[in-house]
Amino acid sequence: MMQNEPARILVSLRDVSKVYRNGTEALRDISFEVRQGECVTLLGPSGCGKSTVLRLIAGLDPVSSGVLTHERGETVGPDSRCDMGFVFQEPALMPWANVFDNVFLPLRLIGQRRKETRSKIEAILAQVGLSDFQKAYPNQLSGGQRMRVSIARALVRDPALLLLDEPFAALDEITRFRLNDDLLRLRETFGTTFVFITHSIYESVYLSSRILVMAAAPGRIVEEIAIDASLERDENFRLGETYLAYCRKVTRALEYASGARV
């Protein structure tokens, strides 16, 4: 890529609205785009339409009006790359399959063989710190470990874009910090672009290159906050002035969006 050339747009929403069949206006005139390499976070009160935005991007639901376009991710080989991975709040693993087979599933579904994909799956499990748990079953894992399996499963087809809907909400703070660092590392290793939902102001600032603050009824974007700091972050970033200043700024925006301060 030439210097200063802006990164490719992976997904773009233009005046996207969503009205559910029961008449609920979940989203009104949502416009934003996600460029390759970004970590974009959707932050906002419960019911403001965050999950709806992800579902529309994933194609799980149609938009009611407006335009949503995807730019296809670069292809690195036949059947080896798909455009998107989705990580849900609940890891939703197959209880009867061990860790290895849970991660293998998306590849099995496109006709790949266990033998040919073994080294790839082992590499991804190593990346998420689960090398010693390949043969374990989901009910033998902690919540954090289950979430790691879910992330590994979403990464196994090399998605250009990873959509994560509050993946760490049920985890304790320390596990959450660890997984936040893991995500940033995975982003570097795999070059994945993230769209991430969280309720945590601190997590949003730590993980994002840009935060879209949303308000409810109807769901809309009320503020966009770019985090002007490299995504190579660690504990030092969390202890620094820049981080705190952004946390304050995001807190104010969220208070405004939630109607607590006008």
Ligand SMILES: Nc1ncnc2c1ncn2[C@@H]1O[C@H](COP(=O)(O)OP(=O)(O)OP(=O)(O)O)[C@@H](O)[C@H]1O
């Ligand atoms: N399938 C559906 N049918 C009708 N209304 C829906 C449906 N799914 C969501 N809604 C409504 O759309 C609005 C946005 O819901 P959504 O789940 O996107 O919010 P959210 O921001 O993800 O909330 P939370 O933080 O609680 O997960 C809410 O008013 C919700 O009740």
Ligand SMILES: [Mg+2]
């Ligand atoms: Mg939601």
